[in-house]
Amino acid sequence: MAIRRSTTKRHGLPTIVQLRLTPTPAQTDALAVAVQVCNQAATLVSRLAWQHRVFALVELRRLAYYEVRGQVAGLGAQAAVRAIARVAGAYANRRASKKRAHIFRPHGAIPYDVRLMSFNRDARTVSLWTPTGRVTIPYTGRPEDLKAIDTLPLGEADLIYRRGVWLLQVAVTLPKPVVREPVHGFVGVDQGVANLAVTSDWVVLPGPALPGPALPGPVGGNGHVRTLRERRHRQRRRLQAKGTSAARRVLRRLSGREHRMMTDLNHQISTFVVREAERTGRGVALEDLQGIRGRVRAHRFQRRTLHGWAFAQQIAFTRYKAARAGIAFVLVDPAYTSQACPECGCVSRANRPARGRFVCKRCGLAGHADHIAARNIATRGAAGWAVINQPHATGLPSARRDRESKPPASAGGS
Structure with a gap:
């Protein structure tokens, strides 16, 4: 892992x-x-x-x-x-x-x-x-x-x-604060397109957990965000096709508006997750989604939505806010997080009968697929943190021991 x-x-x-x-x-x-x-x-x-x-x-x-x-x-x-x-x-x-x-x-x-x-x-x-x-x-x-x-x-x-x-x-x-030990485990966060973020505590973001006029909408998803992005995409296409000076003025006025909205949304989500982890004495675990655009195969009508989603920005915001607060932060392997049962460990594609539904074929555990994935991420985060900080005879955690055992680089090169 x-x-x-x-x-x-x-x-x-x-x-x-x-x-x-x-x-x-x-x-x-x-x-x-x-x-x-x-x-x-x-x-x-x-x-x-x-x-x-x-x-x-x-x-x-x-x-x-x-x-x-x-x-x-x-x-x-x-x-x-x-x-x-x-x-x-x-x-x-x-x-x-x-x-x-x-x-x-x-x-x-x-x-x-x-x-x-x-x-x-x-x-x-x-x-x-x-x-x-x-x-x-x-x-x-x-x-x-x-x-x-x-x-x-x-x-x-x-x-x-x-x-x-x-x-x-x-x-x-x-100044770098001391990272506190996550004595009560980790908050797992599953990122997605249907739901921007779902925590292992079964909090769907955006939703009522985040205050503010920019975040109305049902708890069951971020359909209002997707609808707004689609509407602005159609508006940009119309204005670009028109090509007049008035259309270009409108495009300049609208430039950056969607980016600012998503940045604000990711700031609010990351702030909520870090504060919740700090309040409960836990760490934060997210999926390592680096290279997801090259790994995931999507239909051509879904590629713009997938490739335009700000996964990396949300991870970056959560990372630096956790570091500021002294909260443990890890990225875990995203493989099969939504197909594995957190109770019995059964991994099967058949556990996902529908996009948002999870039913374990072995033990019968059922729930929302994003929430199940967040629970698996939290479990992997705790296991990974234990490996990183495994004690050694030297008295140093394994990550620090490996770092300090490396010989210094030669000034003159090889």
Whole structure:
């Protein structure tokens, strides 16, 4: 049984806070020039990388650094280094699927590191590099975000221009809490399309367990979410087929609305699951759904629904919220979770006479298939946690023992 554990850094938990910048008109022009110059440089480096088939960071820096500095006016040394790193990161995970050189949008977000920005926490201002010189800009934000900026170690940041507003998304490092032992077991969560999430406590999400106007609908499923997504898909198709300037304006206004709705929904679901686990002294177990789009064979009318569902986002939200709260978190093997009986262990496809129904052929246990799957996930989570934290003669859990027993990597390589 494959068990994966949360892989946060040992020294702390990275997270993102968002600040709103209030630049003057002159500073706004300087930021706009910085965004255009950095994205122009990244596109140039990307074309060089694609032409020479050089994607590793060090080799790409040797290839492109002086050329991009010479061709892009106003580009600083550290800004060129960051542009090259952006290109290497863009090709790192998607190189095999790329058919042409990656093009960076002229007004896309650009990264800043400690050499390109500095904070004055007392004055609540940030100094940012631009091709015309540094600009010192006041910033505002939510009280909790401002407190994080004032008290926590800061990392890199992204400068974003969105609908007339300048935003700075800053990475901060939270202190890592001690993970508490799940003395009362695990909360298993089964993810799906008919039901976004069903817990081993037989709570169907979304449903009455989650408050808020964005979550009306019956407990028996998330039909209202699917209906809304289908309606917006048909609306986008009509507007794209029309192709007029008015249709394009409506498409721009509607852009991102469905994504924001699903993100908010996944935030609420993950928050509920983590709070419930914290309240009852349990851990959280989810299915490891990595690669599900390649494994599952769906009818062509169902592929858009399956491939557009935010399984990975819900897992990511639950993982980092559990880490913040010190809750044990594991990913378990999803194989046969909805076909196995949690009482007698019988595994058979015949146990699923209908999509939402489970009836064990051996012991007769019956129930909703998603709830049965959540119970199996909770059981596998407890078993996997016991394996990960199995004691040893050294006094260290097995996961930590394996990690600390590895020899340090040689600085010079082999």
